[in-house]
Amino acid sequence: MTVWDRPEPSARPVPLDRARIVAAAIALADEGGLEAMSLRKVAARLDVGPMRLYGYISTKEELFDLMVDEVYAEILPDGRPGGWREALRGHAHRTRQAALRHEWLADLLGGRPTLGPNGFAVGEAALSALDGLADLGTVMRAAETVNAYVTGAIRREIANLRAERATGLSDQDWQRAYGPHVRRMLDTGRFPMLTKIVYDGTEVDAETSFSTGLDWVLDAVAAKLAQPPM
Template identity: 35%
Template structure:
């Protein structure tokens, strides 16, 4: 009669070995929960219920993991559609990018510290460059346009994420905005135009600022571009 599994030391199946994919998925979860400052290889190993040194069978360093995690979440943005005008393509891509960076608030901090050379990041930037290049924009204006759009996106979202990490709820946001409005209006005589507060939300301000930049880019396009 074959020996019963219950009589053996290996009665429980061994946990499968790690993989780079599992490490990256866990890294994204850890970054979402703790941010960049709370990220460490020890904390990542604990999340995976593995030994810290076992991670180094799949990656060389913590920086490798951060690079891989960042490019993984870039995949959530997706490549811009080839349909539509150049403005529609860029607006759609930056709007989706902002949404992903709101879901993963650690992204702007990492983006500012490393080259974006992963396949997902490159696919997105290639499509954005292409949308403007097809309209006749060439370096240095092309490079400057993309840099300006990127800086606006990353700066806006970083500020927005910091705001919501502090204020936390729409109700608290509305209350604070109302108090600011009341204060400025009470000092309208000395503030003048500055007291005329535009109480629009983040979505409205993002699109307004983006359209101002796109208007500037449009002015640099060849005259026969729509």
């Protein structure tokens, strides 16, 4: 039986419910990442004994599932989009924004689907935008392709933000610090393509990079949807 199917126990003697537990867990994870979130710390924030939580959740993994599903409420579309590209683009950008607000989400994306009500609603919104455009297999592969790009791009961006905080070096500081080594490596002549990119390439901000890559993926999906069925 999943955590969503299991009834909550009585709130006595201390008022408590899963919503309060999840809110406390999310606050802890927002402050210090998943490693800063333990059942003991959640209980302390709620001023209850750790054993009180086990009536509501059985494992930390269940709590992770509840946390993800709670954040998925932030990813739900506000209204009905005009077309499938707009729907998937909106889903991708809302997922990225949610991950920037809750960086720990990047660590939990890409696994098995969340089975909570918000997870179901998010999945339904994305898949229904593609309904009728191709056979079911193609629709599923299209949604998986977009999700794979979104998950990978978000994880890369969050990893970069974490590295910046851990080292205290911005991208520009890092480039200056490691510039001499990079130049020596490029001067060997063994890496002509990397040399072109370093000296002639144009850097863009994270949002522009995300949007550009997403549009290319959506273009590829559009081309596949336009193909006649085999």
